[in-house]
Amino acid sequence: MAHPASRAQVRLGDTTVTYLPDGHAWLNPAVFFPSSEWAAHAAFLDERGWFPVSIGSFLIRTADRVVLVDLGLGPVEFDLPGKAEFHGGGLLDALAAEDLAPGDVDTVVYTHLHHDHVGWTTGPGGGLTFPHAKHLVGKAEWTHWWGTEELVGPDPETVQQPLADVIGFVDHDDVIAPGIRVLATPGHTPGHHSIEVTGGGDDRRRVVVLGDVMHCQVQVAESHWSFAFDVDAEAGVDTRERLLDDVADGRTILAGGHFAGQVFGRVLPPVSRRVWAGGPEIA
Numbered sequence: 079m080a081h082p083a084s085r086a087q088v089r090l091g092d093t094t095v096t097y098l099p100d101g102h103a104w105l106n107p108a109v110f111f112p113s114s115e116w117a118a119h120a121a122f123l124d125e126r127g128w129f130p131v132s133i134g135s136f137l138i139r140t141a142d143r144v145v146l147v148d149l150g151l152g153p154v155e156f157d158l159p160g161k162a163e164f165h166g167g168g169l170l171d172a173l174a175a176e177d178l179a180p181g182d183v184d185t186v187v188y189t190h191l192h193h194d195h196v197g198w199t200t201g202p203g204g205g206l207t208f209p210h211a212k213h214l215v216g217k218a219e220w221t222h223w224w225g226t227e228e229l230v231g232p233d234p235e236t237v238q239q240p241l242a243d244v245i246g247f248v249d250h251d252d253v254i255a256p257g258i259r260v261l262a263t264p265g266h267t268p269g270h271h272s273i274e275v276t277g278g279g280d281d282r283r284r285v286v287v288l289g290d291v292m293h294c295q296v297q298v299a300e301s302h303w304s305f306a307f308d309v310d311a312e313a314g315v316d317t318r319e320r321l322l323d324d325v326a327d328g329r330t331i332l333a334g335g336h337f338a339g340q341v342f343g344r345v346l347p348p349v350s351r352r353v354w355a356g357g358p359e360i361a
């Protein structure tokens with residue numbers, strides 16, 4: 079049966095990309111993938127017919143940089159009866175297990191600003207959880223949510239207002255740090271980004287941190303499935319198709335932060351349909 083993912087790591091030369099769990103959610107597919115057919119994908123469901131999504135952050139460590147991609151759900155738990163259950167709160171413990179304190183993080187980059195990606199932006203005292211970090215996001219993303227208050231968006235009081243004076247903007251192809259590049263992947267949200275990591279040298283492999291281009295490995299084969307909270311579902315399908323074609327190149331390791339079981343994997347080149355290959359051996 080499917081279950082949320084645990085810590086996992088891929089090494090590219092001197093660079094590591096590590097999935098740090100913050101928590102997970104269980105989602106009712108009838109609500110979150112309204113036009114999906116799961117008969118062929120029952121292994122991804124629990125006994126209720128719900129599917130798990132991992133929730134967390136990707137830690138990228140190079141020789142001299144400590145970068146977090148997304149900040150999880152934060153220390154909260156809540157149920158939406160009949161729809162979803164959310165559990166968060168493990169990120170700082172997961173970071174400590176890597177021998178890192180919040181003050182060691184030099185950069186936070188958000189793929190987008192949905193609530194399950196910004197949860198640790200501030201702590202209980204109201205200050206930034208990662209006080210020494212540059213905080214980066216797409217400008218279209220920042221603008222889209224500014225002044226709004228939605229359950230799925232960033233909480234104005236604990237996310238956008240505290241960031242207002244410090245937020246930095248990044249765009250497609252920007253290099254955040256050597257080997258860490260921004261890719262525009264709009265659709266799920268207007269300013270959505272994925273993050274490409276390369277190790278350099280002779281190692282031609284790369285890791286692409288998806289953000290929410292996909293919520294589940296099933297979308298590798300069922301790329302037309304749209305998630306309920308895709309702001310522009312059509313653009314989301316276009317982006318997913320383009321990205322899936324681009325990454326089936328034999329050198330790309332995908333990092334799907336919401337994927338069940340194992341967040342890292344590869345997309346095998348299609349014979350008749352695309353196939354996902356996950357597991358620790360893929361790196």
Ligand SMILES: [Zn+2]
Binds near residue numbers: 192194195290336
């Ligand atoms: Zn998400």
